[in-house]
Amino acid sequence: xxxxxxxxxxxxxxxxxxxxxxxxxxxxxxxxxxxxxxxxxxxxxxxxxxxxxxxxxxxxxxxxxxxxxxxxxxxxxxxxxxxxxxxxxxxxxxxxxxxxxxxxxxxxxxxxxxxxxxxxxxxxxxxxxxxxxxxxxxxxxxxxxxxxxxxxxxxxxxxxxxxxxxxxxxxxxxxxxxxxxxxxxxxxxxxxxxxxxxxxxxxxxxxxxxxxxxxxxxxxxxxxxxxxxxxxxxxxxxxxxxxxxxxxxxxxxxxxxxxxxxxxxxxxxxxxxxxxxxxxxx
Amino acid sequence: xxxxxxxxxxxxxxxxxxxxxxxxxxxxxxxxxxxxxxxxxxxxxxxxxxxxxxxxxxxxxxxxxxxxxxxxxxxxxxxxxxxxxxxxxxxxxxxxxxxxxxxxxxxxxxxxxxxxxxxxxxxxxxxxxxxxxxxxxxxxxxxxxxxxxxxxxxxxxxxxxxxxxxxxxxxxxxxxxxxxxxxxxxxxxxxxxxxxxxxxxxxxxxxxxxxxx
Numbered sequence: 322x323x324x325x326x327x328x329x330x331x332x333x334x335x336x337x338x339x340x341x342x343x344x345x346x347x348x349x350x351x352x353x354x355x356x357x358x359x360x361x362x363x364x365x366x367x368x369x370x371x372x373x374x375x376x377x378x379x380x381x382x383x384x385x386x387x388x389x390x391x392x393x394x395x396x397x398x399x400x401x402x403x404x405x406x407x408x409x410x411x412x413x414x415x416x417x418x419x420x421x422x423x424x425x426x427x428x429x430x431x432x433x434x435x436x437x438x439x440x441x442x443x444x445x446x447x448x449x450x451x452x453x454x455x456x457x458x459x460x461x462x463x464x465x466x467x468x469x470x471x472x473x474x475x476x477x478x479x480x481x482x483x484x485x486x487x488x489x490x491x492x493x494x495x496x497x498x499x500x501x502x503x504x505x506x507x508x509x510x511x512x513x514x515x516x517x518x519x520x521x522x523x524x525x526x527x528x529x530x531x532x533x534x535x536x537x538x539x540x541x542x543x544x545x546x547x548x549x550x551x552x553x554x555x556x557x558x559x560x561x562x563x564x565x566x567x568x569x570x571x572x573x574x575x576x577x578x579x580x581x582x583x584x585x586x587x588x589x590x591x592x593x594x595x596x597x598x599x600x601x602x603x
Numbered sequence: 604x605x606x607x608x609x610x611x612x613x614x615x616x617x618x619x620x621x622x623x624x625x626x627x628x629x630x631x632x633x634x635x636x637x638x639x640x641x642x643x644x645x646x647x648x649x650x651x652x653x654x655x656x657x658x659x660x661x662x663x664x665x666x667x668x669x670x671x672x673x674x675x676x677x678x679x680x681x682x683x684x685x686x687x688x689x690x691x692x693x694x695x696x697x698x699x700x701x702x703x704x705x706x707x708x709x710x711x712x713x714x715x716x717x718x719x720x721x722x723x724x725x726x727x728x729x730x731x732x733x734x735x736x737x738x739x740x741x742x743x744x745x746x747x748x749x750x751x752x753x754x755x756x757x758x759x760x761x762x763x764x765x766x767x768x769x770x771x772x773x774x775x776x777x778x779x780x781x782x783x784x785x786x787x788x789x790x791x792x793x794x795x796x797x798x799x800x801x802x803x804x805x806x807x808x809x810x811x812x813x814x815x816x
């Protein structure tokens with residue numbers, strides 16, 4: 322599969338199509354495996370032995386939610402998957418994080434390619450101060466796509482996947498900053514999709530949105546999981562129950578419980594999880 | 604630090620009301636069976652009043668539970684608490700209804716010189732104990748006791764079969780007593796149903812404790 326993809330990097334429309342198909346098929350099979358992950362900010366032990374008893378598996382084509390009180394390590398952990406913590410000084414990570422078969426902390430890992438494969442959406446919509454079209458075309462251009470027809474195709478497909486196409490098709494050349502908050506967030510998702518990732522990380526993607534925009538994004542997440550592996554950090558318990566297949570409860574840098582969402586919210590095994598989800602925690 | 608104080612208070616208030624309803628259900632069943640055994644009309648009439656109180660409590664608790672589900676979105680053990688409460692109140696309400704039905708028969712049989720068969724009295728004792736056990740299991744979150752009610756119910760069911768056979772043969776031998784015999788069968792059937800509701804309460808309690816049916 323990989324060989325086929327490499328061969329078809331440069332080529333005709335037909336080979337590009339095969340390449341896309343390869344990417345999509347790979348996306349369908351990619352999962353994340355975490356084995357005894359520890360992370361330190363200087364002396365501070367921020368993540369403590371995640372997956373140390375048995376590797377923590379984040380399933381392909383599933384939505385996995387991370388919940389827990391502020392400062393418990395959810396966002397730190399999600400940033401482990403695209404090595405964004407590398408940008409923080411004095412940050413040290415031990416253990417093994419595999420995406421598919423690849424150890425992403427291996428010295429031979431191409432971090433740029435990793436970040437292409439692991440897209441990220443943040444809490445606050447952050448469109449670039451440029452047109453809607455250029456926002457979406459930004460990543461493909463960076464990765465070398467120059468033909469306008471191809472870019473048009475990517476922009477349209479990404480916006481359609483992000484359920485935004487119908488709303489912006491007539492104003493693609495207008496500034497993205499003129500969109501509403503919910504539209505901006507879907508634009509950011511579309512921009513992530515344009516890079517053809519395998520995994521999408523979402524760090525509280527709807528916390529700044531109204532209930533209608535939140536509902537739209539949640540529908541979108543359910544749709545996207547058919548093609549992508551999604552990891553979402555959320556403080557909204559109802560959101561976790563609505564959209565995720567599995568949930569991990571974090572507390573003070575540890576994963577206290579990781580199970581099917583249905584189990585976590587109906588009959589958690591650990592008393593600390595029970596106390597947190599029922600609001601007794603404190 | 605305790606958080607969601609108001610929510611906790613609401614949950615506690617629901618629990619307190621349910622305990623009160625449980626106590627009324629115990630009381631109504633005990634009084635109904637006692638009135639039937641002793642042909643005590645005064646107590647039989649009192650049963651009707653208690654039954655109305657049970658109905659009112661059922662409506663109040665149901666309203667409080669639904670409001671809590673909508674406003675507070677309870678999860679995990681809190682959700683099971685509310686879910687079990689919504690089911691238990693239905694069983695308690697039916698216990699009240701069937702106790703009232705027994706009281707009605709007591710009033711109907713007041714003018715007759717019918718002898719209450721010993722087996723029905725014995726069944727009454729078993730059923731009252733089953734309700735007490737169900738209520739105790741719920742209040743104390745006693746899984747073993749909750750599950751044991753089903754076994755006791757088997758004894759009650761066996762006794763019901765004996766009562767049925769006895770009464771059918773009495774009716775066959777003395778067709779002129781058929782009406783009263785049928786009333787006795789009805790009482791036995793109501794007791795048997797009350798036993799089933801006690802089993803249900805035990806099962807809801809087990810779900811509440813274990814998180815699985």
